[in-house]
Amino acid sequence: MELDRNSTIPLHRQVENYIKKKISSGEWAVGTKLPSQRSLADSLAVNRSTVITALEELAALGLIEGRHGGGTKVINNTWGLVARRKPADWGNYVEAGRYKSNLPMIRKINEAEFYPGMIRMGTGELSPALLPNERFAGLLKNAPSGLLSLGYQEPKGDIRLREEISRHLMAIGIQTELSSILVVSGALQALQLISIGLLDHGSTLILEKPSYLYSIHVFQSLGMRFVGLPIDSDGMRPEKLSDYKKQYQGSIVYTIPSFHNPTGVVMTEKRRRELLLECGRERLPIIEDDVYRDLWLDAPPPCTLKGMDQSGNVLYIGSLSKILSPGLRIGWVVGPAPVIDRLADIKMQSDYGASSLSQWAAEESLRTGLYEEHACFVREQLKARRDDLAELLDQYFSDIAAWRIPTGGFYVWLKLVPKIDPHLLFEEALRHGILLNPGVMYDRGARQYLRLSYAYAASEEMKKAIRILRKLVMELAGGEKIT
Incomplete structure (x- = not known):
């Protein structure tokens, strides 16, 4: 919002009216924490003292309340003053929701x-300057109408796209049937589906420490615990897996073996074989998050865990987001057919499948060689x-x-x-x-x-x-x- 500096209404009163409007419209509901004084001053291009004056007036009206260490919040009698009736306390509903909020720092980053x-x-993610915008525009412009579908696709994803994914996987040593591939709306959705469909409340994820997964709350929201496994220059160290499995029931291993996020470490082939051997011995399933594999700069990474797996112990996650387009939202999960059937059923219940248009663009990118x-x-x-x-x-x-x-x-x-x-x-x-x-x-x-x-x-x-x-x-x- 821009304040009118030519108005006869003082600036502090304009700030006060701006916040009142946010509250009365419901945008800032009961319990909402207001931006800091500095943030408000910066966004409205006024002195901090102007904001302080406005906030003092609003507090006097009973619309907001400052709490030591807790910031300034909209309080319960807001609607009684603004709309002459008490509103629903959306704050309580928000806090009661099962899905945990992002960490404050992550929300601020977003x-x-x-x-x-x-x-x-x-x-x-890649800079917009590194994305194939013109090539994509050309794909869409020349798309034959007979191949485009704007309706829903089958539960596991467009068959032509899964065929191209299968060929793509074969090039990195993973041979799989089309029935064992599920197209998902990005790798994050793959993790969400796994957490909902395969893991019980109270399950334990054994993962590298540090790990990208600590920065999101997909699993924690479902009551799952994280146990960090040490990582060195060769990758995750599996020697403690047996101890962790005994201590934590319902365990599963999650790893990013190729160009680990955030450390950049590449798990060596020897360490990958050790991890597979130990997980096989302990009957621990593995989620292999391999979305960075194609981003090698000096030499390709070793064979995937999935490619080495001889017992169907690995669920493999891949994606086009890191190379082609984060906004395309196309990834895949590869695993035993019964597991993929289960995840596909949950996906259909959630969103009726990934975007048909995105699936077509992904298929064309793989088929024409644009991706490589x-x-x-x-x-x-x-x-x-x-x-x-x-x-x-x-x-x-x-x-x-x-x-x-x-x-x-x-x-x-x-x-x-x-x-x-x-x-x-x-x-x-x-x-x-x-x-x-x-x-x-x-x-x-x-x-x-x-x-x-x-x-x-x-x-x-x-x-x-x-x-x-x-x-x-x-x-x-x-x-x-x-x-």
Whole structure:
């Protein structure tokens, strides 16, 4: 909203009316926490004192209430003053929902990604400049109407797309029947379906620590617990699996063996065989999340766990999002036919299948060679960006951080030497127009780590961000005032 500076209505009164409108329309329901004074002042382009005056007036009217340490919230008698009747307390419904909210930092990241001018140094997706927009437009323009379907597809996904996925998988050593492939709306939906359809309340996921999965609440929302398994330069270490299985009933292993998120580690072939052997011995099923496989920059990773699996013990997840388009929302799950039947049934109950148009575009991309052609382009571009970031880190962080150069994927897992508050660093970086992914999102103990991405920001943006980031780290470490 823009305030009218030519109006006879004082600015603080305009701010007050703006917040009243948000409350009376129901957009800010009972229990809603208002943005901070600084955020309101920035978004409305006024002094903080103007916002404070408006908030004091609203508090006097009984519309909002400030709580020490809890921010300012809309309170219960709001509708009694605004609409002369008491509203439904949506806050109670929201809190009662089974699905857990994202962590506050992650919600803030999701919002800030769309702020104009923000340099996104943690984003796990390709820059728009690296997406095949023109090629996709050409596909749609020349699409034969006879092959396009705007209706629902069969439960496991379009048969032609599954045929192309099968050929794609064969090239990486996975041979599977079409009945064992389920098309899903991205890898995240695959995890949701698995959590709903295959795991009981109270089940245990054994996973790398740190792990991407700690940053989302797909499994925790269903009452499942996480147990972290140590990870080294060769990948997940399976020697403790037997102990964990005895201690935690209903266990399943989740791993990202190729260009692990967030560390970038590639599990060696030897370690993969050890993991399969140990899981087979302990009768532990494995979820293999392999969405980064095609993002190798120096050499392809070892054979997939699924390709080595001789007992049907591995559920394999793949996706087109990391190479072709995150917005296409097309991925797949490969596993034993009864398991895939179960997941397909749940998917049909949830959304009646992935987008028909997206499935057609994905099939055409695989069939025509567009996917592999674009994968080569993306690898070339990412390698240059990775090298640019490595050079910048050598220049600005060699004395205050440690890291390994990844051989693929999107990320550098940076360990800061100074012990600084990651939340404060996140907030100060955000204030300077830099969006970070602190390590605490992936492991509460990783307070000195940052997941830096070279996939989204352009080279000049990275240079600016790394320069500012060094300054912020030094100031926070030294206790100096940040201006």
